[in-house]
Amino acid sequence: MSVLKLPKISLGRSYSPLIGLDITTSSIKLIELSHSGGQYRVEAYAAEPTPHNSINEKAIVDAAAVGDAIRRAVKRSGVRARECAVAISGDAAITKSVQMPKNLSDAELEQQTEMQADQYIPFPMKEVSYDF
Numbered sequence: 723m724s725v726l727k728l729p730k731i732s733l734g735r736s737y738s739p740l741i742g743l744d745i746t747t748s749s750i751k752l753i754e755l756s757h758s759g760g761q762y763r764v765e766a767y768a769a770e771p772t773p774h775n776s777i778n779e780k781a782i783v784d785a786a787a788v789g790d791a792i793r794r795a796v797k798r799s800g801v802r803a804r805e806c807a808v809a810i811s812g813d814a815a816i817t818k819s820v821q822m823p824k825n826l827s828d829a830e831l832e833q834q835t836e837m838q839a840d841q842y843i844p845f846p847m848k849e850v851s852y853d854f
Contacts, residue, residue: 739765739803743792747777750791754801768799780813818842 739756754766770791776784835854
């Protein structure tokens with residue numbers, strides 16, 4: 723299992739550029755955004771057609787072909803950022819709000835989150851990535 727730590731976005735401060743990646747059955751799109759002075763700026767962009775039969779409506783079927791297309795888009799766009807946020811469809815995500823005591827340490831919060839997630843996620847936790 724892995725825990726995703728997403729970058730914090732706050733207005734008024736500069737942050738390292740971030741790549742956004744959108745993978746669909748028809749195309750793979752990426753964009754590099756920077757943020758400074760309360761505004762976003764597009765630093766780079768590229769789109770590649772999704773290789774035929776590499777993705778069905780629910781999953782990536784041919785990870786190597788999709789990876790090659792992503793590499794082509796990265797090379798063509800010239801992105802320099804090293805952090806990426808990936809878009810997934812709502813059907814591929816599970817969301818659940820849970821209440822926990824506010825005085826938990828980070829380690830306790832992570833442990834509680836894992837125990838709660840195990841109750842609601844219909845997959846082995848070793849195959850799951852989650853964020854809280």
